[in-house]
Every structure is written in C-alpha cells, then in structure tokens.
Amino acid sequence: MTKPDLSVTIAGIHFRTPLIAASGTFGYGTEYLDVVDYSAIGGIVVKGLYLEPREGCAPPRIWETPSGMLNAIGLQEVGIEKFVTEKMPRLCELDTSVLVNICGSSLEEYAELARILDDVDGVSGIEMNISCPNVHEGGILFGCDPNMAARVTEAVKKKTSLPVIPKLSPNVTDITAVAREVEAAGADALSVMNTIPAMAIDVETRRPRLKNIIGGLSGPAIRPIAVRLVYQTANAVQIPVIGIGGIASHEDALEFLLAGASAVQIGTMGFVDPSVWRKTLDGLEDYCRRHAVAAISELTGAVET
Numbered sequence: 261m262t263k264p265d266l267s268v269t270i271a272g273i274h275f276r277t278p279l280i281a282a283s284g285t286f287g288y289g290t291e292y293l294d295v296v297d298y299s300a301i302g303g304i305v306v307k308g309l310y311l312e313p314r315e316g317c318a319p320p321r322i323w324e325t326p327s328g329m330l331n332a333i334g335l336q337e338v339g340i341e342k343f344v345t346e347k348m349p350r351l352c353e354l355d356t357s358v359l360v361n362i363c364g365s366s367l368e369e370y371a372e373l374a375r376i377l378d379d380v381d382g383v384s385g386i387e388m389n390i391s392c393p394n395v396h397e398g399g400i401l402f403g404c405d406p407n408m409a410a411r412v413t414e415a416v417k418k419k420t421s422l423p424v425i426p427k428l429s430p431n432v433t434d435i436t437a438v439a440r441e442v443e444a445a446g447a448d449a450l451s452v453m454n455t456i457p458a459m460a461i462d463v464e465t466r467r468p469r470l471k472n473i474i475g476g477l478s479g480p481a482i483r484p485i486a487v488r489l490v491y492q493t494a495n496a497v498q499i500p501v502i503g504i505g506g507i508a509s510h511e512d513a514l515e516f517l518l519a520g521a522s523a524v525q526i527g528t529m530g531f532v533d534p535s536v537w538r539k540t541l542d543g544l545e546d547y548c549r550r551h552a553v554a555a556i557s558e559l560t561g562a563v564e565t
C-alpha cells in the first residue's frame with residue numbers, strides 16, 4: 261500500500277500532519293527545537309497573547325494530579341508587539357503552520373489583536389481563547405455565554421481575513437449552543453477544548469495547592485470528557501473541529517478523529533514525553549496501513565454508533 265496521506269486541511273490551512281501543539285504548552289514554537297522531532301508536528305499554536313505583556317499568576321502555578329496537572333499560569337505572555345517583532349520571524353523559519361492564540365479583556369482588545377495579526381507574515385490563522393473574563397460584563401468568561409462568544413467572534417472576523425478558530429470551554433451547560441452561535445457568527449473552525457476548572461488542597465497546611473486557588477485541569481484525566489465534547493460539537497456544526505484533551509498516544513488521537521475531529525492538539529503530554537509527537541504520528545501511519553485508510557481525513561467522524 262502507498263504511504264497514507266496524513267496531512268489535513270482545516271479552514272484552508274494546510275497541516276502536514278494532524279498533530280498540532282496546544283497553546284501554552286509549546287511556548288512561542290521554537291523552545292523545543294533540541295528535544296522534539298518537529299517533522300511530526302503539523303502546526304503550532306503559540307501561547308495566548310494580549311495586547312500588552314503580562315506576568316501571570318504568582319507561584320505555585322502547577323500541581324500534578326492523578327493522570328493530569330492543574331495549572332494557573334494566568335496567561336503570562338510577551339504582548340503582541342514583541343511577539344510580532346521577535347517571536348514570529350523565528351517561527352517563520354519552521355516548516356509548520358502557525359496559529360496565533362489571542363486573549364482579551366474586551367471585544368475591542370480581541371478585535372485589535374486580529375487587526376494587527378492580519379498583516380503579519382507567516383500567520384496561518386487565529387485561535388481565540390474565549391475562556392477569558394470580560395471586564396465590561398462583570399468578569400463573565402466570553403466562552404461561557406453563547407451570545408458573548410458570538411459577539412467576540414464577529415468582532416474578530418470583521419478585522420481579519422485569516423481563518424478564525426474559537427477555542428471552546430468545557431465549563432458550559434451545553435457546548436453545542438456555544439458552537440452553533442459562533443459558527444453563525446462566522447467561525448471557520450472550532451478548537452475543543454480548553455482546560456477544566458479544578459482545585460487541589462494540601463491537607464497538612466490546609467492551603468490550596470495553587471496560589472490562584474483554582475486552576476485548569478489538563479492531561480489524560482480529562483480525555484473522555486473532551487472526546488464527548490468533540491463528538492457533540494462535531495454533530496452540531498458544519499465547520500471542522502480540532503480535538504484537544506489529554507492525548508498521549510495514537511489511539512487517543514484516533515478517538516478524537518473518529519469522534520469528529522479533523523486534527524488534534526497535544527499539550528500536557530509533550531511535557532511528560534517529548535517523543536510523543538513522533539510516536540503518535542508513526543502509530544497513526546501504522547493504523548492507516550493496517551486498516552487500509554488512504555487518507556487520515558477519512559477517519560473524521562467515522563465512529564460507528
């Protein structure tokens with residue numbers, strides 16, 4: 261059998277493999293050059309950016325949990341200007357698609373980030389982290405309200421011709437309501453999902469493990485929840501879905517593809533094993549050969565219920 265086609269195209273963006281580095285777990289893309297086989301990576305989503313630099317939350321910011329980790333980094337980032345002038349030129353040297361993850365405290369901040377990125381060489385698309393508090397609406401997270409999620413998507417779409425990919429939060433009653441609203445507002449694809457709000461306590465000191473008290477849970481512990489949300493989302497919308505949550509192997513990636521994802525992102529497990537990229541890609545290729553799958557894209561949504 262000829263080599264299976266492992267590339268995917270999502271919202272017009274070509275990814276040479278279906279494995280994408282998740283925002284916040286792969287820095288600004290070049291930090292892992294010494295330890296990761298970049299040829300296995302189809303795309304990189306950079307750390308979430310605001311207009312201005314941020315220092316993030318005070319430590320401790322990370323706590324390991326059963327099959328996962330809690331983090332409250334608090335969106336420590338360099339700000340859009342430094343990203344464009346210092347980080348992006350280095351990313352352009354890599355042979356991989358680049359998605360820029362944006363954050364905002366207001367509709368206007370998201371829109372301005374989109375406007376700036378529209379002109380930047382090498383940016384393939386914008387992933388919107390909508391799990392950010394809206395300061396003008398009492399700190400409600402954009403992504404937790406379908407209407408607000410739609411309005412911020414619309415504001416971003418107006419300012420850019422790049423594909424726009426809102427990243428949905430699992431912290432909602434009905435993810436399909438948010439998915440449908442942002443699709444109607446012009447989203448080109450969806451990323452599912454961000455971390456799950458969670459908490460751990462040191463019983464000896466009676467103090468929370470994280471300075472921020474609450475953090476985001478990631479890693480294999482959250483995977484079945486993420487697979488379920490991808491399945492529900494993919495069945496609710498026409499636009500492509502990128503699956504995220506605890507992927508540690510090719511079997512895990514396949515679960516997301518079969519549930520309806522067109523590609524997947526790997527985050528936490530890259531910290532545990534930098535060879536996860538190569539091993540997962542090789543496993544996908546082997547699976548395609550064993551199951552006579554000519555193109556990985558054939559597997560999207562192929563779960564038999």
Ligand SMILES: Cc1cc2nc3c(=O)[nH]c(=O)nc-3n(C[C@H](O)[C@H](O)[C@H](O)COP(=O)(O)O)c2cc1C
Pocket residue numbers: 282283284285307308331333335361388389427453454455477478479480482504505506507525526527528529
């Ligand atoms: C340390 C850390 C930082 C993160 N920073 C961001 C971020 O800046 N923007 C964002 O949209 N998601 C961020 N995430 C969420 C991940 O991109 C991903 O959605 C989540 O971790 C689930 O995938 P995983 O289980 O493979 O890590 C972060 C996750 C971790 C662990």
